[in-house]
Amino acid sequence: MRLEATDLRSGYGTVPVLHGVSLTVSSGEIVALVGRNGAGKTTLVKTVLGVLRSTGGVLRLDGVDITRMPPSRRARAGLRATFQERALFGALTVGDNLRLSGFGSESHDRVLDAFGPALSGRGSQRTGTLSGGEQKMLAAAIALATDASLLVMDEPTEGLQPSNVALLGDHIESARDAGRGVLLIEQHLELAKRLADRFIVLEKGEVVDSGPAADPDLAARVARRLLI
Amino acid sequence: MDALTLELLNGVSLFAILAIVALGLGIVFGLMGVINLAHGEFVMLGAYVAYVVHTVGLNHWLSVPLAAVVLFVLGVVIEVGLIRRIHRQPELTILATFGLSVCLRQIAELVFSKDFQSVPNPVPGATRAFGVLFPTYRYLLIAIAAVVVAATLLAFTRSRFGLVVRAIVADRDLAESAGIRTGMTNLCAFGVGAATAGIAGALVAPLGAVEPQAGLAYLPGAFLVVIVGGYNRLWGVAAGALVVAAVQTGVIHFYDAVWAQIASLALAVLVLQFRRPAPAGAVA
Numbered sequence: 001m002r003l004e005a006t007d008l009r010s011g012y013g014t015v016p017v018l019h020g021v022s023l024t025v026s027s028g029e030i031v032a033l034v035g036r037n038g039a040g041k042t043t044l045v046k047t048v049l050g051v052l053r054s055t056g057g058v059l060r061l062d063g064v065d066i067t068r069m070p071p072s073r074r075a076r077a078g079l080r081a082t083f084q085e086r087a088l089f090g091a092l093t094v095g096d097n098l099r100l101s102g103f104g105s106e107s108h109d110r111v112l113d114a115f116g117p118a119l120s121g122r123g124s125q126r127t128g129t130l131s132g133g134e135q136k137m138l139a140a141a142i143a144l145a146t147d148a149s150l151l152v153m154d155e156p157t158e159g160l161q162p163s164n165v166a167l168l169g170d171h172i173e174s175a176r177d178a179g180r181g182v183l184l185i186e187q188h189l190e191l192a193k194r195l196a197d198r199f200i201v202l203e204k205g206e207v208v209d210s211g212p213a214a215d216p217d218l219a220a221r222v223a224r225r226l227l228i
Numbered sequence: 229m230d231a232l233t234l235e236l237l238n239g240v241s242l243f244a245i246l247a248i249v250a251l252g253l254g255i256v257f258g259l260m261g262v263i264n265l266a267h268g269e270f271v272m273l274g275a276y277v278a279y280v281v282h283t284v285g286l287n288h289w290l291s292v293p294l295a296a297v298v299l300f301v302l303g304v305v306i307e308v309g310l311i312r313r314i315h316r317q318p319e320l321t322i323l324a325t326f327g328l329s330v331c332l333r334q335i336a337e338l339v340f341s342k343d344f345q346s347v348p349n350p351v352p353g354a355t356r357a358f359g360v361l362f363p364t365y366r367y368l369l370i371a372i373a374a375v376v377v378a379a380t381l382l383a384f385t386r387s388r389f390g391l392v393v394r395a396i397v398a399d400r401d402l403a404e405s406a407g408i409r410t411g412m413t414n415l416c417a418f419g420v421g422a423a424t425a426g427i428a429g430a431l432v433a434p435l436g437a438v439e440p441q442a443g444l445a446y447l448p449g450a451f452l453v454v455i456v457g458g459y460n461r462l463w464g465v466a467a468g469a470l471v472v473a474a475v476q477t478g479v480i481h482f483y484d485a486v487w488a489q490i491a492s493l494a495l496a497v498l499v500l501q502f503r504r505p506a507p508a509g510a511v512a
Contacts, residue, residue: 072409075405092394102407
């Protein structure tokens with residue numbers, strides 16, 4: 001599966017945020033999208049998922065134009081996301097969140113055990129009463145356990161303790177090794193460097209740098225841009 | 229003592245009617261954020277289904293499921309043809325459903341005339357219970373309304389459809405991103421809302437005149453119930469109906485029907501003063 005954005009533009013009301021972003025994410029690769037706060041990363045995620053309507057440009061999934069496709073059809077076409085905020089239905093139980101993502105009760109334990117014992121046996125707990133880190137783990141566990149071909153993960157490690165950051169990194173690598181594509185929005189630069197096959201740097205709604213993660217010059221430029 | 233028992237039974241009867249009329253309004257408002265000013269006309273059309281069933285000589289009880297089916301289909305058509313295009317713009321839905329209510333009343337006038345029609349009581353007579361005589365039909369109405377309201381509440385709380393509805397009410401965008409077809413759920417919800425109004429209309433048809441303006445009498449009460457009970461949880465509609473029915477019955481007992489309406493309105497205003505803002509997504 002290949003996600004392809006060409007000259008994608010969007011914003012909020014009359015305020016443009018993305019000024020023509022072009023990128024691709026293919027099966028079996030992790031693309032790290034980095035940038036400082038306000039660069040437009042979350043706006044890009046929302047636009048790719050269809051929650052925010054694009055004001056220009058084209059979005060294709062496996063060559064099919066999905067620019068005007070509603071979010072539910074994009075999700076059923078294999079595009080799945082974890083949002084930075086409001087990634088789960090807080091008023092529903094953990095089990096209900098799993099059911100909404102298509103998991104039968106027989107598979108709940110498998111999903112909840114993905115991050116060790118932290119979420120085990122918590123199916124009947126109201127999701128909003130989990131800690132921020134636990135909610136992040138649950139959202140990531142659900143997204144990774146679906147059969148989505150392309151994952152968009154917006155700051156999945158925010159609020160996680162270091163051991164779980166490493167564990168989540170392993171799961172994302174496994175997803176890539178299984179042939180899935182991942183667009184990873186990550187502030188945690190060390191993790192992004194460890195996982196990513198390619199880097200895309202976003203600044204003020206535009207792609208200002210990109211290239212293979214193995215390029216030491218690019219890694220240095222990315223670090224500089226994020227530190228400035 | 230007998231007078232008090234009779235008042236209590238009248239109160240339960242009023243509760244049953246209010247609950248079943250307000251249920252559909254609560255579903256449509258809570259899930260879609262649509263203030264449906266044509267809901268009373270759905271009740272009126274349900275009553276006309278009962279009238280048609282009576283005029284062709286069929287059993288009155290057939291009109292209850294038939295009204296549900298007819299109004300469900302009509303609700304689906306209205307959702308696709310009108311509501312779907314504007315449901316994220318509350319001010320437009322108010323205008324559009326007001327226009328729809330006028331159209332439905334005019335159509336009813338053209339088809340059935342302005343004349344008052346009547347549907348005979350299918351179960352005339354009274355039953356003695358709790359030491360008083362009370363119309364048997366009203367006992368049946370209470371029982372059927374209880375079954376319909378309980379079944380709807382169960383469907384919206386225990387089924388997969390109910391789970392999807394609660395997810396959409398909580399966060400429409402997140403639900404869409406999880407692959408939930410919110411458009412299809414809206415369609416079903418509007419259809420079910422219209423169907424419950426149709427059932428209410430068929431049930432109340434033998435209690436009063438069937439005429440094009442009949443729905444107007446039910447809309448204010450239903451809105452008061454939804455305001456008092458809250459619109460983001462369906463059991464709140466049932467609780468609201470109970471409170472409004474209790475207030476109205478009590479005030480009628482001590483004063484009169486006009487003061488009962490004033491008391492209900494005052495209660496709604498009071499509730500609005502103390503209610504916390506609705507959670508994000510409760511109103512789309």
